[in-house]
Structures are given as C-alpha cells and as structure tokens.
Amino acid sequence: MKYFIKNSIKCAVLTLCFTACSSNDSGSSSIPEPPVETITSITIKTDYAKYAPGVAVHFMIDKLPENGVIRYKYLNTILSEEALTGTNWSWTPPAEDYKGYLVEIYKTVDNVETILATTAIDVSSDWTKFPRYGFLSKFGTMTDNQITAVLDNLKDYHINSLQYYDWGNKHHAPLKMSGSSPAASWLDIAGRTMSFNTVKTYIDKAHERNIASMSYNLLYGAWSDFSNDGVSSEWFLYNDQNHNNINKHDLPDSWQSDILVTNPANTAWQNYIFDKTNLIYQNLNFDGWHLDQLGDRGNVYDYNGNLVKVNETFTPFLQNLKQRFPNKKNMLNAVSQYGQSNILSTPVDVAYTEVWGPRDGYKDLADVIQGNNSLSNNSLNTVLAAYMDYDKANGTGFFNTPGVLLTDAVIFAFGGAHLELGEHMLSKEYFPHDNLQMDGELKKSLIEYYDFLVAYQNLLRDGGDFNSPIITSGDGKINLKTWPPAYSNVAVVGKKVANKQLIHLINFTNATSLNWRDTNGEQATPAKKSNMILNLQNNQAVSKVWYASPDYEGGASKELSFNQVGGNLVFKIPSLQYWGMIVVEYL
Known part of the structure; x- marks a missing residue:
C-alpha cells in the first residue's frame, strides 16, 4: 500500500607521510622528498550484482597498494590467495549455484595483517x-x-x-x-x-x-474513467449489497483519480x-x-451482493x-x-x-x-x-x-x-x-x-533452525539477553545451520527506543565493545570458532582461539558495535 490518503562506497583514507627537511653537515638544507602515499583503505567494485555459476567476476580498485594480497573465502574457508598486481583482475568462483563469497584485500606489515578492502560475490542463477x-x-x-x-x-x-x-x-x-x-x-x-x-x-x-x-x-485497481477503457462496473467491489458505492481508496484532489477497487476473484477482470x-x-x-x-x-460485496x-x-x-x-x-x-x-x-x-x-x-x-x-x-x-x-x-x-x-x-x-x-x-x-x-x-x-x-x-538465508543458546559474559563487559531485545542489553539470536551454531549479537546497550521505525530519528549509537570474553554452554566437540561483523574490518571473518572449560566453551570476540555473528563449528 504505497499511496498517501487524502485526509562511500568504502571510502579511501589516505595518510600522506612527509619527510621533514633537516640540515646536513655542511649546513645547507636537504631537498624535501616527495610525498609518499600510504594506502590504508581502497574501494573495490565488481561488474555485476550477481553471477551465474561458471561466470568470471571482474574486479576494479581505485588504488594499487604495495604488497597487497587478494584472498577469496567461502564463509571462513580460504579458497585461494594471490598477489595483487593491478587495478583490474578476474576470478572465477566455484561453479556451485547459490553460494556467497567474501573477497578481501590485505597487506601484512611486521606480521600484522591489515584489511584494505572487502566485497562480496553472489553466485546465483535465480x-x-x-x-x-x-x-x-x-x-x-x-x-x-x-x-x-x-x-x-x-x-x-x-x-x-x-x-x-x-x-x-x-x-x-x-x-x-x-x-x-x-x-x-x-x-x-x-x-x-x-x-x-x-x-x-x-x-x-x-x-x-x-x-x-x-x-x-x-x-485490483481502476481509475474513474474505467468505462472508457472497457472495464465493466460488474467487476468492482462495493461497500453495499446494491452496488451503489464502489469501494475506493481516496487520493489527493490534485491527483488524476482515486483508486477504485475491482474484485480479484472476478475472472473477467x-x-x-x-x-x-x-x-x-x-x-x-x-x-x-x-x-x-x-x-x-x-x-x-461483489456486484450481485455477495460478501x-x-x-x-x-x-x-x-x-x-x-x-x-x-x-x-x-x-x-x-x-x-x-x-x-x-x-x-x-x-x-x-x-x-x-x-x-x-x-x-x-x-x-x-x-x-x-x-x-x-x-x-x-x-x-x-x-x-x-x-x-x-x-x-x-x-x-x-x-x-x-x-x-x-x-x-x-x-x-x-x-x-x-x-x-x-x-x-x-x-x-x-x-x-x-x-x-x-x-x-x-x-x-x-x-x-x-x-x-x-x-x-x-x-x-539458506535454511537452519532458530534456537536459544545459553551464552554469558565472562568479564562483565556486556549484558546478554536471549531475544527479544531489551534496553541496556545485547540481544542474542541463535540459529543452527548444519554443523554450525550461529550466535548473533545485536547491541541495544544504548538504545533509546525498541521501535524499529525510529520515527523521529532519535535512536542512539550503541557503545562499541572490545575484546569481550564469552562463555557458551556447550557439551559438543568443537573444531572451530570464528567471528564476523559488518562493523569490523569490512565483515572479514576472524578465527578465534577457544577452550572448553567444564560445560562452557570460552572465547573472546574482538569488537561489537551494532551487530556481530559468532559461528561455532562442530566436529
């Protein structure tokens, strides 16, 4: 019902590093070196909104970072990596239909990995x-x-x-x-x-x-001049059993017509x-x-007076x-x-x-x-x-x-x-x-x-069953509450997909309202939380725990270390702003 009734892109961040002028031994000034652009973020784009199986993806970036590496991932599994050597290149995803992939560009300096860009690929025929x-x-x-x-x-x-x-x-x-x-x-x-x-x-x-x-x-809809175009009055819905008043949706006087409602069950219509x-x-x-x-x-009622x-x-x-x-x-x-x-x-x-x-x-x-x-x-x-x-x-x-x-x-x-x-x-x-x-x-x-x-x-979006895992804070940094949300809490949404337990954390810690429409635009920014220890009640053998958030490093998945301590799986997540997803993979 869509009528009024009458009554970045991932932004590039550049740091320009200048070498300051200094005096040499003879007292003369050295010539300033030209600025060196240190790329900390780039924009990555693809040619299509989605891809048919077997079709190559063409990528474009706006800047070429030094020593950049491209990484292709399905969920948390690395499919391949290659050196980034140009601002345009192609990759053909696996041919399986209805799969999503994350592409990361990163660099490593002093054994520290920095994500420079991410984008996603949808391989779907429909x-x-x-x-x-x-x-x-x-x-x-x-x-x-x-x-x-x-x-x-x-x-x-x-x-x-x-x-x-x-x-x-x-x-x-x-x-x-x-x-x-x-x-x-x-x-x-x-x-x-x-x-x-x-x-x-x-x-x-x-x-x-x-x-x-x-x-x-x-x-079901016709304008007031319907009879000029071959629409019969017998095809409408009426507010009375004597077909005197056609049911209509009122629109502003300046518009061309109100909407008169026809009967969808009428086969002539x-x-x-x-x-x-x-x-x-x-x-x-x-x-x-x-x-x-x-x-x-x-x-x-229809034209014959039937409800x-x-x-x-x-x-x-x-x-x-x-x-x-x-x-x-x-x-x-x-x-x-x-x-x-x-x-x-x-x-x-x-x-x-x-x-x-x-x-x-x-x-x-x-x-x-x-x-x-x-x-x-x-x-x-x-x-x-x-x-x-x-x-x-x-x-x-x-x-x-x-x-x-x-x-x-x-x-x-x-x-x-x-x-x-x-x-x-x-x-x-x-x-x-x-x-x-x-x-x-x-x-x-x-x-x-x-x-x-x-x-x-x-x-x-590909199946699974929602559930309610029992998870608590190990360090008191956040208050966790099983869905539905509540003020001053992080809402927990669980879902089991094959051998994986998903745990969504949605941060309502600073919420000023639990009304999604935010009709006056007053919802508050949630306080960002970092390095939180969590305890998940668990009695199954775990092969892997990983975490991803659209608010953290472009959604790149991060594998987490974990320990089974009694009946709890203990791990630490790096950051939570609005929404993060924990994935526990079972053996």
Whole structure:
C-alpha cells in the first residue's frame, strides 16, 4: 500500500607521510622528498550484482597498494590467495549455484595483517533465492548517464532486483498506447510525466548488471474513467449489497483519480488485466509483476451482493496469473501481513511484507520473517518494506544512521532483506518522497552491511533452525539477553545451520527506543565493545570458532582461539558495535 490518503562506497583514507627537511653537515638544507602515499583503505567494485555459476567476476580498485594480497573465502574457508598486481583482475568462483563469497584485500606489515578492502560475490542463477530488492520511482526524461549512475550505485550494494514503482499510466491500463505502439510519454496517477524510453533503458541497463526488473501495479485497481477503457462496473467491489458505492481508496484532489477497487476473484477482470499485463511484456522486458494491494477493505460485496473476503480472492488470482505467465516472476505485497497465508499458498517467488503498526517493535520484524518462513514451508525468503524515520521525513535532513543499522541488523540476522535503496533511501510508502538523504557514514556502513548479507547468505538465508543458546559474559563487559531485545542489553539470536551454531549479537546497550521505525530519528549509537570474553554452554566437540561483523574490518571473518572449560566453551570476540555473528563449528 504505497499511496498517501487524502485526509562511500568504502571510502579511501589516505595518510600522506612527509619527510621533514633537516640540515646536513655542511649546513645547507636537504631537498624535501616527495610525498609518499600510504594506502590504508581502497574501494573495490565488481561488474555485476550477481553471477551465474561458471561466470568470471571482474574486479576494479581505485588504488594499487604495495604488497597487497587478494584472498577469496567461502564463509571462513580460504579458497585461494594471490598477489595483487593491478587495478583490474578476474576470478572465477566455484561453479556451485547459490553460494556467497567474501573477497578481501590485505597487506601484512611486521606480521600484522591489515584489511584494505572487502566485497562480496553472489553466485546465483535465480535472484529470488536471495532477493535483495531495491526500487525505482522516477521515470521522467533522463540521460543514459543518469540512468547508469543510479544503477551502478545500486549494483555496488548488490541489489539484484528492482520494483518499478508507479512507472505506468492507469492502473487498469498501465502501458499507454499510441495506435499499435507504446506512447512516448504519459502521466501517472499523481500527474507526473513518465517516459517510455526511460523505463525501457532502465530495464535494459539493469539486465546488463544482472539486476531483475519488476513491473509494479495493483492486482485490483481502476481509475474513474474505467468505462472508457472497457472495464465493466460488474467487476468492482462495493461497500453495499446494491452496488451503489464502489469501494475506493481516496487520493489527493490534485491527483488524476482515486483508486477504485475491482474484485480479484472476478475472472473477467482477471482476463482483462492479464491482457493489459501481456501488452506490457510485449513491449518492455520486465521480469515479472510486483503486485500491490491496499490492505483490509472491511465488509465489501461483489456486484450481485455477495460478501467477498478479499484475502481469499488473492489465491485464484495468483494461481491463474502463474498459468497465464509461467515464465514470469510474481510477488504480492502482504500489507501488515493481510492475506499472507493466502498469498504464500500460491506459486509466488518472494515473500513480501509492508510492515505497519502495531508491528513497530524490533521483535515484530523477526516475527514477520519467521511467520513467512513457516507459511511458505521455508521455501521463500522475505523482503520487508519498512520505512525509516517516518515523521522526521516530513522535514528535510539526513537519515539517522543508528536507527537504520539496528533495523537492518535485525532484518538481516533473521534472514530477511530490507526494501530501502533506490534513487534515494525510502522513508515513506509513496516512493518518490525523498526529503531525507543518506550521509557518508550511512552510505559506507550500508555497503558493508550488504556485503555481509551476500558473503554469509548461506548462513543467514539458506535454511537452519532458530534456537536459544545459553551464552554469558565472562568479564562483565556486556549484558546478554536471549531475544527479544531489551534496553541496556545485547540481544542474542541463535540459529543452527548444519554443523554450525550461529550466535548473533545485536547491541541495544544504548538504545533509546525498541521501535524499529525510529520515527523521529532519535535512536542512539550503541557503545562499541572490545575484546569481550564469552562463555557458551556447550557439551559438543568443537573444531572451530570464528567471528564476523559488518562493523569490523569490512565483515572479514576472524578465527578465534577457544577452550572448553567444564560445560562452557570460552572465547573472546574482538569488537561489537551494532551487530556481530559468532559461528561455532562442530566436529
């Protein structure tokens, strides 16, 4: 439901070292040596958002460090290393499908290793296995360079699919035609000018980066001029049994129309809107349909006066849609989880939820993701549309970084993805709204969070069972509490994946609120903790313990020394800011 109702990149840090002038024995001044650039961080990029098995990855860096080494890793296992000899090179990952990898560039000085850059690689033949969903919302006249800049930025966050929000003309006839060809331009419902060429160029250039494109439209919606386009009044939902008042969603007076709600179960409506969708596919190479709804409509009736349970209409609509377009992807927004059990019983490709109150706590985000897992029999991963800094966005300024990162930490730790990135960052359900901006710190941090989501996707999003390991502080540096979160505590989330026990630590030590939306942008930065001794209750033989955090060394995994002391596994983690992941591997 996305309409208002009427009423860094890893930044390069350079240290310039100058040799001071000094007097020689004769008293004359020596000539200053030229500055020497000591590279402590570099930017690393790849050519695609994801890779098909067997395809080489092409890397680019902005600076060439002296004595740099490239290391390729799957989870904590080193696959290979090689000397870094140029600013462009290639690597072909193992051919196995649906795997995530971390690439590190490091140097060693006096036996001390320094991470200079990291990035992640997703080897997946189908983006819906690990969806990292973004959006586009502005389709006026744009140059190729402008479109390229938007897509390259999203590629750097590994966004592998995009929702084309409100790209079309009328909801009941999205692609405006001029005779037998698409019109060059049209107006969307808000009266904005849309360009066919911009939409087409976005789709084509996104595909060049292995980013999928999803056409946005309601599954039930028509404008007030519906009868001019062959839509029958018998296809609508009504507020009364005598079909006098069509159910509608009110929009501002300045917009072109309110949205009149059709009956998704009406097969004549299905055939009509499927034909209009086919017209889209004939002219624009969309990968599928992102379907939207408007939430619970209350008591509504079909034209003949029969009570209609709208959630139950989603099932036949989606089943018939898949039969009509078997090779296209589909997802339907479960607004506040409305109809999700009906939606996920059909052949949709992603579990998608737009989160509204009363689901305002961090626990609610986890509950939605786990609920979607259960409803889909653990076959679909979840994308959450969860709008940050909602009230702050009524003004201008910047997103509050701590609020965004804590919310992403929770969503990612529980295996979900967050719809938040497009031409700008989302703060409202009307996607073109762009009052708030991301500052440099947030841009840099989110690159690292999305790297982490990709590099460790086989632990975060590829099965497993959540559990509640018993872990305590061995030195009193942090207060640990099993999920859900509480003030002044570090929340503990456990998950068993094959022979691995995951322990997520999410730092709410300084939290000023447990409301994820951080609506006024007031969430506090958690106090950073270092070198903490932890005791994990354990009675199994352990082969390895390692740790990784998107807030520490670009997410590079660090193997930890450990001891079994009585019934406890004892180890020390190096750093915790927002979120860290401990992995215990059993023999």
